Amino acid sequence: xxxxxxDRVNVSAPASAQELLDSLAGEVPRERVVTDPxxxxxxxxxEAEWAPYALPLALVRAESAREVQAVVRACRARAIPVVARxxxxxxxxxxxxxxxxxxxxxxxxxxxxxxxxxxxxxxxxPGVVNDHLRAACAExxxxxxxxxxxxPWSTIGGNVATNAGGLCCVKYGVTRDYxxxxxxxxxxxxxxxxxxxxAKGVAGYDLAGLMVGSEGTLGIVTExxxxxxxxxxxxxxxxxxxxxxxxxxxxxxxxxEAGLTPSALELVDRTCLEAVDAWKNMGxxxxxxxxxxxxxxxxxxxxxxxxxxxxxxxxxxxxxWAAASTDEAEADxxxxxxxxxxxxxxRLGPVLxxxxxxxxxxxxEMLSRIEQIGRAHDTVIADIAHAGDGNLxxxxxxxxxDEPARERAQAAxxxxxxxxxxxxxxxxxxxxxxxxxxxxxxxxxxxxVLAMHAAVKSALDPDHILNPGKMF
Amino acid sequence: xxxxxxDRVNVSAPASAQELLDSLAGEVPRERVVTDPxxxxxxxxxEAEWAPYALPLALVRAESAREVQAVVRACRARAIPVVARxxxxxxxxxxxxxxxxxxxxxxxxxxxxxxxxxxxxxxxxPGVVNDHLRAACAExxxxxxxxxxxxPWSTIGGNVATNAGGLCCVKYGVTRDYxxxxxxxxxxxxxxxxxxxxAKGVAGYDLAGLMVGSEGTLGIVTExxxxxxxxxxxxxxxxxxxxxxxxxxxxxxxxxEAGLTPSALELVDRTCLEAVDAWKNMGxxxxxxxxxxxxxxxxxxxxxxxxxxxxxxxxxxxxxWAAASTDEAEADxxxxxxxxxxxxxxRLGPVLxxxxxxxxxxxxEMLSRIEQIGRAHDTVIADIAHAGDGNLxxxxxxxxxDEPARERAQAAxxxxxxxxxxxxxxxxxxxxxxxxxxxxxxxxxxxxVLAMHAAVKSALDPDHILNPGKMF
Numbered sequence: 025x026x027x028x029x030x031d032r033v034n035v036s037a038p039a040s041a042q043e044l045l046d047s048l049a050g051e052v053p054r055e056r057v058v059t060d061p062x063x064x065x066x067x068x069x070x071e072a073e074w075a076p077y078a079l080p081l082a083l084v085r086a087e088s089a090r091e092v093q094a095v096v097r098a099c100r101a102r103a104i105p106v107v108a109r110x111x112x113x114x115x116x117x118x119x120x121x122x123x124x125x126x127x128x129x130x131x132x133x134x135x136x137x138x139x140x141x142x143x144x145x146x147x148x149x150p151g152v153v154n155d156h157l158r159a160a161c162a163e164x165x166x167x168x169x170x171x172x173x174x175x176p177w178s179t180i181g182g183n184v185a186t187n188a189g190g191l192c193c194v195k196y197g198v199t200r201d202y203x204x205x206x207x208x209x210x211x212x213x214x215x216x217x218x219x220x221x222x223a224k225g226v227a228g229y230d231l232a233g234l235m236v237g238s239e240g241t242l243g244i245v246t247e248x249x250x251x252x253x254x255x256x257x258x259x260x261x262x263x264x265x266x267x268x269x270x271x272x273x274x275x276x277x278x279x280x281e282a283g284l285t286p287s288a289l290e291l292v293d294r295t296c297l298e299a300v301d302a303w304k305n306m307g308x309x310x311x312x313x314x315x316x317x318x319x320x321x322x323x324x325x326x327x328x329x330x331x332x333x334x335x336x337x338x339x340x341x342x343x344x345w346a347a348a349s350t351d352e353a354e355a356d357x358x359x360x361x362x363x364x365x366x367x368x369x370x371r372l373g374p375v376l377x378x379x380x381x382x383x384x385x386x387x388x389e390m391l392s393r394i395e396q397i398g399r400a401h402d403t404v405i406a407d408i409a410h411a412g413d414g415n416l417x418x419x420x421x422x423x424x425x426d427e428p429a430r431e432r433a434q435a436a437x438x439x440x441x442x443x444x445x446x447x448x449x450x451x452x453x454x455x456x457x458x459x460x461x462x463x464x465x466x467x468x469x470x471x472x473v474l475a476m477h478a479a480v481k482s483a484l485d486p487d488h489i490l491n492p493g494k495m496f
Numbered sequence: 497x498x499x500x501x502x503d504r505v506n507v508s509a510p511a512s513a514q515e516l517l518d519s520l521a522g523e524v525p526r527e528r529v530v531t532d533p534x535x536x537x538x539x540x541x542x543e544a545e546w547a548p549y550a551l552p553l554a555l556v557r558a559e560s561a562r563e564v565q566a567v568v569r570a571c572r573a574r575a576i577p578v579v580a581r582x583x584x585x586x587x588x589x590x591x592x593x594x595x596x597x598x599x600x601x602x603x604x605x606x607x608x609x610x611x612x613x614x615x616x617x618x619x620x621x622p623g624v625v626n627d628h629l630r631a632a633c634a635e636x637x638x639x640x641x642x643x644x645x646x647x648p649w650s651t652i653g654g655n656v657a658t659n660a661g662g663l664c665c666v667k668y669g670v671t672r673d674y675x676x677x678x679x680x681x682x683x684x685x686x687x688x689x690x691x692x693x694x695a696k697g698v699a700g701y702d703l704a705g706l707m708v709g710s711e712g713t714l715g716i717v718t719e720x721x722x723x724x725x726x727x728x729x730x731x732x733x734x735x736x737x738x739x740x741x742x743x744x745x746x747x748x749x750x751x752x753e754a755g756l757t758p759s760a761l762e763l764v765d766r767t768c769l770e771a772v773d774a775w776k777n778m779g780x781x782x783x784x785x786x787x788x789x790x791x792x793x794x795x796x797x798x799x800x801x802x803x804x805x806x807x808x809x810x811x812x813x814x815x816x817w818a819a820a821s822t823d824e825a826e827a828d829x830x831x832x833x834x835x836x837x838x839x840x841x842x843r844l845g846p847v848l849x850x851x852x853x854x855x856x857x858x859x860x861e862m863l864s865r866i867e868q869i870g871r872a873h874d875t876v877i878a879d880i881a882h883a884g885d886g887n888l889x890x891x892x893x894x895x896x897x898d899e900p901a902r903e904r905a906q907a908a909x910x911x912x913x914x915x916x917x918x919x920x921x922x923x924x925x926x927x928x929x930x931x932x933x934x935x936x937x938x939x940x941x942x943x944x945v946l947a948m949h950a951a952v953k954s955a956l957d958p959d960h961i962l963n964p965g966k967m968f
Contacts, residue, residue: 142752142857165755187698198696200705201673214944222853223885224670225922226659226709227929227940228968229949233672233705237698254755280614283637283726324796381694385614413695450697457699468699472686476956477701483951496700 040102041081044126047101048084051094056132058083067109067129068121073374074434075117075459080107080127087132089207089215089246096244096489097213099126105492108240110150110182113174115377116458118186118239122493128244130181137247139164144252145204145221150181150245154188157250166252169196172454173363181245187237189454191288191359194412195321196253198454200236207247208235211485221249234480239456240491242484259287259319260331261355264338264346265312269293269395269407272314273388275341276411279318280384282337284330288319289412290362295421296406299368300361308361312344316411317358365408369419376420376433379461380444381453384414393443394418401436403429415453441467457495465496512574513553516598519573520556523566528604530555539581539601540593545846546906547589547931552579552599559604561679561687561718567600568716568961569685577964580712582622582654585646587849588930590658590711594965600716602653609719611636616724617676617693622653622717626660629722638724641668644926645835653717659709661926663760663831666884667793668725670926672708679719680707683957693721706952711928712963714956731759731791732803733827736810736818737784741765741867741879744786745860747813748883751790752856754809756802760791761884762834767893768878771840772833780833784816788883789830837880841891848892848905851933852916853925856886865915866890873908875901887925913939929967937968 048057058064059082069077081104086092092108099106105125112119121127133149136157140146141164148157154168154175161168171190172178178188184206189198205219219225219232235243266272272291279289297309308315316338320330331348338346349355369375382390391407394416398405409416420436422429441451441464451457451464466474477496481488520529530536531554541549553576558564564580571578577597584591593599605621608629612618613636620629626640626647633640643662644650650660656678661670677691691697691704707715738744744763751761769781780787788810792802803820810818821827841847854862863879866888870877881888892908894901913923913936923929923936938946949968953960 141755142749143855144752187702189696193696200702210944210948214947216942216944216948218945220922221920222855222887222922222925224661224665224853224882224887224925226924226926227922227933227937228945229710229714229952230659230672230702230705230708231945231948231952233702234952236702238701242701254757277614280616283613285726323794323798326795381696383615383694410696415694415696448693450692450694450699452698453694453696454698461699465699470688472682472688473690473700473703475686476682476688476703479955480701480703480706480952483955484948 040104044098044102044104045082047098048095052084052086052091056085056087058085067112067127070109070112070114070117070119072115072117072377072458072460074376075120077117077120078123080121080125083127083129085129085132089209092128092209092244092246093213093215095126095128096209100213100487100489103487103489105489106244107491108185108244110179110185111153111177113178114182114186114458115379115455116452116460118456118458118494120459131179133246136160139166141166143221145249146252147247147249148180149247150179150184152180154178154180154183161252162255165255167255168202168250168252170199170202173366180248184236184245184248185239186456187454189410189415191290191410194289194410195285195287200233202250203232203236203248204251205249206232206235206245208243208245210243211487211490219249237456239458239495241481241495242490244490256287257321257323259321260327261349261358262318262320262331262334262338262346263349263358264316264343266314266316266343269314269391270388271342272316273391273411275316275338275343276387277385278337278341279334279412282333284334286318286334286412287321288317290317291407291409291411292362292365293407295404296365296369296408299372300364303368303371304364306357306361317362362408366419369406369421373421373423376437377455378416378418378420378437378440379452379455380440380449381413381415382444382447382449386447386449387411387414390416390443390447390449394440397436397439397443401432401439403433403436405436413453414449459494462495512576516570516574516576517554519570520567524556524558524563528557528559530557539599542581542584542586542589542591544587544589544592544849544930544932546848547592549589549592550595552593552597555599555601557601557604561681564600564681564716564718565685565687567598568681571598572685572959572961575959575961577961578716579963580657580716582651583625583649585650586654586658586930587851587927588924588932590928590930590966592931603651605718608632611638613638615693617721618724619719619721620652621719622651622656624652626650626652626655633724634727637727639727640674640722640724642671642674645838652720656708656717656720657711658928659926661882661887663762663882666761666882667757667759672705674722675704675708675720676723677721678704678707678717680715680717682715683959683962691721709928711930711967713953713967714962716962728759729793729795731793732799733821733830734790734792734803734806734810734818735821735830736788736815738786738788738815741786741863742860743814744788745863745883747788747810747815748859749857750809750813751806751884754805756806758790758806758884759793760789762789763879763881763883764834764837765879767876768837768841768880771844772836775840775843776836778829778833789834834880838891841878841893845893845895848909849927850888850890850892850909850912851924851927852912852921853885853887854916854919854921858919858921859883859886862888862915862919862921866912869908869911869915873904873911875905875908877908885925886921931966934967
C-alpha cells in the first residue's frame, strides 16, 4: 500500500511563506513566482494518478541555474521543501508536491546550448523536450538514443531525474548511459559541475551518475551534457501476432536465446490495442490478441538474417502470424500505436502503472502470473512492455469512482511486485520509485542498503529539503 | 607535487597489532594472515613507482566475502586502516599501503560463478583476471569488452575499483558501463548487494555505479556482476606511420571529424617502439617515428568503406604510409607491441605515468604541448595513447638514482596536468587518482565538489578506515 500521505491537502501558507516570497523577490521576477491556486493545483502532481500529493506554497518558473540556486538557498534557510519538476509526465509521483513545499519548474529552461559533432556531445538545459533534442541532433547527423514513450512531452531534466528508459534501451541503454556531466544545485545550495566533457574520466567519485535517477532528492539539475551516437542505421520491423500473452512472452525469450540484439522488442496486448483503436481507429485489434514488435538495425545481410531469425523465433513460440514489414509507414504506425497505448488507456479510467523488470528468461512466467493476479483480484490489467529488457508495464485499470475496484487493483499491484521480486526482478525498471514504489523499494533493498541511501541523502542534502519523503 | 607521504617507512607494530591478529584467528586461517616482512614489502605498493607507500601491519589473503567482512569489522573496532588490492597493477598508487594498515588481497577469489548466455551477464569473484573472464566468455560466444593494457594480469575487482578503460573503450565504453551489480563490504562492515541482475532497474540510488572507480575508499568489492555483449565481429586493422607526433594527433582528430567510430585507435611513439624493439626484436622503429593503429569492426562493405575512410584520414594528416593490414597475424603483432610498450619502457628506468584525457579536437595541441614540456624540463617523455578517446599516457622516464632528473620529471608532470586542464581535459582518464593524481584532482574539482566527495566518504565509511588518504 502507498504510504499514508495527505491526499490533496490544501495547506494554508504559514507565516514564513510571505516572508519567503518576499525574499525571492530580489532573485526571481515576481511574475514567475506563482501562488494562484488553480495554477498550483496543475503543478502539484505528475501523471501517477494514484499517488498522493499536496498543494505547494508556491511555484517558481526558473529560467536560470542562479534562480534555482536562489530558491534552494531561500528555502533551506527556512526549512521549506523544494520539489523540482520538468514536464510532469512521471508515472511514480516523484514530482508530486509535498506539504508546504515550493515547486521549481524547469520547463522554461529550453536552450540547446551546444551540439558538438566532433566530440559527439550536446549540452542542454533541463527543460529541453526529449524529442526536440533528438530532432536537433538528427540535423547534425547525430542521435540521442534514450526514447521513453513520453518523448514528445518529457524533458531531459526529468529523464535524468528518473534515469528514463525507452524503446531502444534494449540495445542502446538508458539515460545514465548517455549522461557525461551535470550542473546541479545541491541540497546545500551550491551550484556545482559534476562529471566531464571528455570521452573518459575517473577524477573522483561518479557523482554525476549518482544524481541520475535520484529523483530530485540529491540535487536539482540545471544543465546536462549528454553523449551522442551517429544516426541510427535504417531498421527492419518484424511483427508477430499471438493468441496468448504467454506465447508472446515465449517469443521474447526465444529472441534472447537465439542471441539476437534487437534495437526494439515491444509487446502490446489486446486491451491496449482496443483502446488505441477506440481512440485512433487503427484497426489493430482485429488481427491480434497480442502484438510483439521487433526491430533490427544491424546493417546489410547480417541484419536481414537476424530479422529472419526473429521471425523464426516468433513462429516457434506459436505466433499466428509473423513477418517483416515491407512498408515503412506501416511499421511506423505500429510503433506509434505502441506509444499511444498509455494515453489511450488513460481515457478509460484511472490507471495504476506498474514498471517491474524481470530476468528475460522469466518474461513468460511473469506475464502468466500477471494474468492470474488480474483474475484473482477481478482487475483489468493491460500489458505493454519493453519486453526485450524484461521491463513490463502491467496497467491496472479501474472504473471512475469505484473504491472497491481501486482497493482490488492495489492488492493486485502489491502481488505483481511480489511476483517480480520472487523471480529475481526489480520493482522499477525505468519509471523511478517516487511515491508509488516506496513500499516496493523497502521490500527489494536490504535494511543495510536503505541505510546507505539515507546516509548519502543526509550527506548531500543535510537539511532534507530536496523532494523529501520520496524514494525511501 | 605528490603529497608528503612517508616513503617506505617501516612501521613497528603497535600494541594493538598482535591483538588484531589474535582476533582474526577465529575468522581467517592463520596461514592466510601474513606478517613476513618480505611478503609485506611485495604487497605494499602497486606499479606506480613514484608514489609513496608504507609497510602494512599484515596482509590477509581473503578467500570469501565473509573473511573480508571479518577483517573490516576487526579493523574498524581498532581504527586500523584497510587497503584492498587485486593484482597490484595500478598506476596511480591507489593500492599502496598506508601507515599501520592491513592489506586485504582479493587475488585468491578467482571463481567465475556464472556465465549466463540468455541474460548476457557473468557473476565473478573480484580476483578473476580480466583476460581469464574474457576467455571464459568467449567459449560461450560472449564478450566482456573492457580491456586495459594490463588485461593479462589485472583483476576484475581492481578494474572495478579504478573504473578501468582500455583499447576498445573508444567504441565500447569502460568498466562502469558493464557493471550491473556488486557485492560489497562497506566501511561499517556490512556485506551488501548493490545494483541488479535485470537489464534495467532504477530502484534507488546507483550505489553500484558510485562504488565503481572509488578505489577502495567506499567499500571492498567481493563479487561483481557484469553485462556481456555478443562476440565482437572480426576487425580490420589500419596502420599509419607518421614523422611527427602532431601529425599523428591530427590523424586522430580527422577520424573523429569524419564521424568514424573505430573499435580501437591507438598511438605509439618512437621511444616506445624502440623500447619494444630492444626487448622483443620486433623491428618496429625502423619504419615509423609514430605509429597510429586503428581498428574497425563494422561488418560488411560498410566497414570496408570506414577502413578506407580511416586511411584517407591518416593520409590527409600527413602519414608517410597508411594501409589496411591484410595479414591478421601482423595486425595482432602491432597491437601486442602497443600492449608491451609500458613494460618495455619500465625496463629503461623509473617511469612516471600520466593519464590525462582531453577533448578529441585538442589531441594534436596536447601532444604538441607534451613535446614542448619535455624539452623545457629536459625530460624524456614517451607517448602512448588511447588516442581516439583523447586519453594520453605520456610516460616520463628518468635514469635510475638521478634525483635532479626526477625533480625535472615531476615538474613536467605538473605542467602536463596544467595543459590538460587548460584544454578542458581531466587529470585521469582511466588510471584513477590514487596518490599520484591527488594534487591534480584538487586542481580539477571545485572546493564544493571536493566537499561533496568528503561528505559521501564520511557517509559510507564514517570511521575513514577504507584506504584513507587516497583520492582526495
